[in-house]
Structures are given as structure tokens and as C-alpha cells.
Amino acid sequence: MKTIERYAVPIFLVVMALLPHLLDSRWQAVAITFLIFSVVALSQDIILGKSGMFNMGQALFFGMGAYITAILNSQFGWPLLATIPLAILVPALFGILLAGPIVHLRGDYLLVVTIGFNIVFVQVVQNNLGGVTGGPNGIFGLDALSLFGRQLTSQVSVYYFAFAVLLLTLWIMRNLEKSKAGRALHYLREDQLAAESIGINTRIYKIFAFGLGAGIAGLAGTVYATQYAAVSPEAFEFIQSVLFFSIVLVGGSSVPGILIGVFVMFVLPEIFREFATWRFFIFGFAMILAMILRPRGIWPATFGKIPKFLIKETNHGA
Amino acid sequence: MDIFLQQLANGLTIGSMFALVALGYTMVYGVMRLINFAHGDMVAASAFVGLTIYTQVMGQATSLVAVIVIFLLSALVMAVVGVILERLAYRPLREAPRLSAVVSALGASLVIQNGIMLIWGPRMRIFPELVPQVYWDLGGVVISLIQVIILVLSLVLMVALYLFVEKTRMGAAIRASSIDQDAARLMGINVNNVIALIFIIGSSLGAVGGLFIGLYYRGITFNMGWQYGLYAFIAAILGGIGNIPGAMLGGMLLGLFNAFIAGYVSSTWADAFTFILLILILIVRPTGILGERVAEKV
Numbered sequence: 001m002k003t004i005e006r007y008a009v010p011i012f013l014v015v016m017a018l019l020p021h022l023l024d025s026r027w028q029a030v031a032i033t034f035l036i037f038s039v040v041a042l043s044q045d046i047i048l049g050k051s052g053m054f055n056m057g058q059a060l061f062f063g064m065g066a067y068i069t070a071i072l073n074s075q076f077g078w079p080l081l082a083t084i085p086l087a088i089l090v091p092a093l094f095g096i097l098l099a100g101p102i103v104h105l106r107g108d109y110l111l112v113v114t115i116g117f118n119i120v121f122v123q124v125v126q127n128n129l130g131g132v133t134g135g136p137n138g139i140f141g142l143d144a145l146s147l148f149g150r151q152l153t154s155q156v157s158v159y160y161f162a163f164a165v166l167l168l169t170l171w172i173m174r175n176l177e178k179s180k181a182g183r184a185l186h187y188l189r190e191d192q193l194a195a196e197s198i199g200i201n202t203r204i205y206k207i208f209a210f211g212l213g214a215g216i217a218g219l220a221g222t223v224y225a226t227q228y229a230a231v232s233p234e235a236f237e238f239i240q241s242v243l244f245f246s247i248v249l250v251g252g253s254s255v256p257g258i259l260i261g262v263f264v265m266f267v268l269p270e271i272f273r274e275f276a277t278w279r280f281f282i283f284g285f286a287m288i289l290a291m292i293l294r295p296r297g298i299w300p301a302t303f304g305k306i307p308k309f310l311i312k313e314t315n316h317g318a
Numbered sequence: 319m320d321i322f323l324q325q326l327a328n329g330l331t332i333g334s335m336f337a338l339v340a341l342g343y344t345m346v347y348g349v350m351r352l353i354n355f356a357h358g359d360m361v362a363a364s365a366f367v368g369l370t371i372y373t374q375v376m377g378q379a380t381s382l383v384a385v386i387v388i389f390l391l392s393a394l395v396m397a398v399v400g401v402i403l404e405r406l407a408y409r410p411l412r413e414a415p416r417l418s419a420v421v422s423a424l425g426a427s428l429v430i431q432n433g434i435m436l437i438w439g440p441r442m443r444i445f446p447e448l449v450p451q452v453y454w455d456l457g458g459v460v461i462s463l464i465q466v467i468i469l470v471l472s473l474v475l476m477v478a479l480y481l482f483v484e485k486t487r488m489g490a491a492i493r494a495s496s497i498d499q500d501a502a503r504l505m506g507i508n509v510n511n512v513i514a515l516i517f518i519i520g521s522s523l524g525a526v527g528g529l530f531i532g533l534y535y536r537g538i539t540f541n542m543g544w545q546y547g548l549y550a551f552i553a554a555i556l557g558g559i560g561n562i563p564g565a566m567l568g569g570m571l572l573g574l575f576n577a578f579i580a581g582y583v584s585s586t587w588a589d590a591f592t593f594i595l596l597i598l599i600l601i602v603r604p605t606g607i608l609g610e611r612v613a614e615k616v
């Protein structure tokens with residue numbers, strides 16, 4: 001594990017940093033998609049994997065960030081990068097407000113309620129509430145990226161924007177794991193009652209996880225709106241949430257597992273385009289098979305420096 | 319008043335379809351503590367299986383006997399699919415972490431939904447007109463023969479299921495398994511058989527629900543299962559999940575709620591209102607209307 005961390009991580013980062021110069025524009029777009037969806041899947045991991053809350057509405061926060069960027073840019077003429085603070089804060093605030101009354105719910109109920117939030121969100125933007133969301137067509141024709149008054153129209157600059165967001169996300173997750181909050185989330189996921197009995201305010205930390213996950217997903221939404229210069233309701237349907245949910249669990253809630261999951265779910269279909277109609281049929285079987293063979297995911301996350309023989313095979317999340 | 323009565327009739331029709339589908343969710347959840355996400359897609363598959371039986375096996379006949387055969391055959395096919403599904407996707411994960419089974423259920427849902435698409439194509443198909451278009455005008459309220467059939471047949475099936483679960487030995491085994499699987503096993507109940515039985519009953523009731531959806535709405539699409547499945551699952555939660563009469567009540571109430579929203583507000587907001595209702599119910603009374611207050615197992 002140590003050697004992997006020492007060699008694989010720098011190699012991955014260097015390859016990702018050089019990648020846009022090795023690809024043509026179509027594959028650059030695929031790579032950007034990979035980066036964006038990785039960030040969303042990692043933000044989902046904070047809520048689902050790290051904290052053990054059955055959240056199946058992550059596309060809501062992703063979409064909210066994208067819509068905020070799109071509305072501020074198209075209606076009010078804000079530069080795309082200037083929308084970032086609101087695209088993080090508003091979803092985070094919504095995450096906190098929505099989570100407040102529901103985090104105490106048992107797993108499956110939480111799952112259905114978060115699906116519900118997602119569906120309400122899509123219906124709200126589809127019905128063009130307030131006349132700013134563009135209805136079923138969405139909003140299109142956003143500006144290109146600009147930094148200090150310079151237009152950055154090339155796709156490569158979008159790539160580096162997305163890459164920077166991914167690096168930021170990875171950095172946040174690394175720090176989270178080593179922080180007091182990360183330990184608290186880990187304990188409450190393993191055993192909520194025990195966590196409470198040693199003085200962890202589980203309610204606050206659960207809401208915190210929702211807020212953090214929602215904020216990062218919102219930032220990914222800004223990158224999404226930048227890349228496609230458009231947003232539309234169907235990109236944030238709850239079926240997307242289902243995919244992110246599955247990626248985190250099949251991946252095993254670890255960074256490599258999740259990146260592999262995003263790669264398989266969103267990049268492989270681009271390589272094997274002739275099998276496009278078979279895509280979800282095959283993924284369905286793969287999900288069942290992965291769970292039967294490796295119930296804890298293909299690359300299960302480890303926490304802290306606890307020796308392996310001391311870890312009990314628990315049914316966490318049960 | 320006319321709108322009220324008309325939506326009452328429509329709501330009871332939709333509600334009985336929700337209830338039939340909800341029973342499959344609630345029975346599986348009761349025993350296995352698993353949301354069977356594939357159930358909605360099984361319901362959709364049943365409508366397509368019915369369509370194929372109508373065109374290929376019955377030679378497009380619409381006599382009473384033909385209709386009965388279509389219903390029985392579809393239910394049989396879906397019962398077999400349900401048992402296979404449980405065997406392949408759920409049984410190996412019975413001892414695994416909870417979320418693994420959820421992902422497996424989602425995978426099964428994708429397989430069935432896209433299986434329908436690969437077999438019958440991605441476009442909307444029109445379900446045959448098995449029941450003659452007969453309408454009665456009761457002083458401004460129009461009721462169709464289809465609505466009457468759906469309502470009566472659903473009620474008959476639900477009463478039969480209720481009596482089966484409450485009055486027979488097999489029903490007692492189902493109830494025992496849903497209270498405590500391990501204790502039930504110690505009492506000599508074969509829990510594997512109980513689970514297979516539940517999938518047979520749930521899938522065939524869902525199959526009937528799927529045929530009703532085809533008869534009532536006529537247009538069937540490969541991905542309609544999620545929509546009806548989600549509504550049916552909400553119905554099961556409303557009534558108290560794991561509770562069989564609760565699913566029936568929840569289905570009826572949800573159907574009425576939907577019909578009144580469509581009648582008095584707007585059908586484009588029906589989903590949003592339904593989920594807001596669900597969220598409010600879960601915040602106020604998480605165990606549903608008929609569900610008992612059980613302490614969380616520690």
C-alpha cells in the first residue's frame with residue numbers, strides 16, 4: 001500500500017497534468033467529463049462512504065451549482081469564475097437545510113427522501129420556477145472562461161480548471177481524513193451509538209458532511225456549466241444520482257476505487273461506442289457481480305494506521 | 319363537486335395499481351429489509367410480456383378467456399423471473415453489508431430495464447385494447463369499464479392476499495420471518511422458501527399491476543418502471559413499510575392525492591407535491607400510518 005502511494009500518486013498526477021496535450025479535442029472533452037464526474041463522485045463519497053448516510057440525491061447539488069453558474073452568467077453577466085463562491089455556498093446551504101430535518105432517518109428512508117429532493121429539484125427547473133431556469137430546454141450559450149480579462153477559449157484551459165478542482169477535492173478529502181471531523185464521521189459510520197456515547201455530536205457532523213459534500217458537488221457544477229456552456233434538467237435527473245451512488249459503493253469508498261468506477265462508467269462507453277445500447281445492461285450485471293464477489297467494493301478504503309489483524313470484519317453501514 | 323367525484327374515481331383506480339405494486343415492495347422489505355429496486359422494472363416488463371403473449375400466443379384475440387390467459391401467463395412469467403432474480407442477485411448477499419444488496423438491486427433494475435429495451439426497443443409501444451371501451455356517465459362523472467375492472471380485481475386480490483397471510487400456515491411463516499428471521503429458522507421455518515414465496519407473490523401481483531398500467535394508460539415504455547416503482551414504494555412507506563394492509567391503504571391514499579393534485583393544481587407539479595408529502599410524513603411519523611413504532615435495533 002505504501003509503495004503504491006509513493007509511486008502511483010505522482011505518476012497519476014503527472015499523467016493527468018500532461019494529458020490534454022496528448023489528446024485530440026474529442027478525447028479532451030472525455031477527459032474533462034471524467035474529471036468533473038470524479039469530483040461529484042468524491043463529494044458523494046463524503047456523505048455516503050465516509051459518513052454512511054444513504055444519500056441518493058447528489059445530482060441535486062451538482063445541478064444546483066451548474067444552474068447557479070448558468071443563471072448568474074446568462075442573466076446577470078457575471079464571469080464564470082466569479083460565480084464560484086455562490087455555486088459552492090448555495091448548494092452547501094441547501095445541503096445543510098435539507099439535511100437538518102432528515103439526517104436522523106434510518107438508511108432506507110433517507111435514501112428515498114434524497115431521491116425525492118432530487119426529483120423535486122428537476123421538476124422545479126423543468127417548470128421554470130421564477131422564469132430563470134429556462135424550463136425543459138435549460139440555459140445555453142454561456143460565456144467562455146476568462147481570467148483577469150483574458151479570454152481562455154481553448155478546451156485545454158477548461159481541462160486545467162477541472163483538474164484544479166479535482167486536486168482541491170482530493171486535498172480536502174485527505175485533510176478531512178486526518179482531521180477531528182473525519183475521525184468523528186468514521187466513528188459514527190461504524191457505530192452511531194458508540195460514537196454518541198464517547199461524546200460525538202453525530203447530528204452536527206452528519207449535517208456538516210452533507211454541507212461539505214453539497215458544496216464540492218456545486219463547484220463541480222460550475223465546471224460542468226463551463227465545459228458544456230449549457231445546462232439542462234435531464235443532466236441532473238436522479239438516475240445520475242443512482243450512478244454516483246453505485247460508483248462510490250462499487251469502488252469501495254476509496255479514491256482509487258472511485259476513480260476506477262468513474263472511468264468504467266463514463267469513459268469506457270466512449271471507447272466502446274458500438275456497444276452503446278448495451279451499456280447499462282452490462283453495467284447492471286457488473287454491479288451485481290462486483291457486489292457478490294467483493295461486497296465491500298473493488299478497492300475497499302482503509303482508515304488510519306490500524307494494523308490489519310486488529311480490524312474486525314464488521315457490517316458497516318448495516 | 320363534479321371534479322371532486324371524477325378525481326375520486328380516477329384516484330381510486332390509480333391507487334389500486336399503486337397498491338398492487340406496493341405490496342411487492344413491502345413484502346420483500348418486511349422479510350429481507352431490502353428495497354427491491356428491480357420491482358418497478360418487473361412491473362414494466364410484465365406489460366411488455368403481456369403485449370407479446372397477446373400478439374404471439376393468443377393471436378390478438380380479445381375474448382374473456384384470452385384476457386384471463388394473458389393475465390395468468392404474464393403473472394407466471396414474472397413469478398419465475400422474480401425467483402431467478404432473488405436467487406442470482408439477492409441470496410448471495412444476504413449476509414453482506416446492507417449497501418451491497420442495495421447496489422445489487424440497482425444493478426438488477428438496470429439489467430431488467432435495459433433488457434426490456436434490447437428486446438422490445440426503446441420506443442413507446444401501444445398496449446392492446448383488451449377491454450372494450452365502455453363508459454358510464456353518472457351525472458357528470460364518467461367511469462369506464464376498465465376502471466371498474468381494475469378497482470374490483472385489485473380489491474379481490476388484496477383481500478385474498480390478506481386472508482392468505484393472516485389465516486394460513488404459509489402466511490404465518492411469512493409473518494414470523496418478517497419479525498425475526500433467525501427465530502423463525504429455529505422454529506423450523508425454511509426462510510429461503512418463504513423468501514422465494516414472497517418473490518412469487520410480489521412479482522405476480524406486480525405483473526397484474528403492470529398489465530393494469532398498460533390497459534389504463536395504453537402507452538408503455540421500457541423505462542416507466544422507475545416512475546411507477548417509486549410511487550409504489552412511497553405508497554408502501556406511507557402505509558408503514560413491511561405492513562401489508564398498510565401498503566394497500568398507502569396506495570389508495572397516494573392515488574387519491576395524485577388525482578386531486580392533478581385535478582385542482584396541475585399535473586406538472588404532481589411529482590414534487592408527492593415527494594413533499596412523503597418528506598413531511600417521514601419527518602412527522604417515520605413509521606407510516608399503520609406501522610408500529612419500533613425502536614431502532616442497536
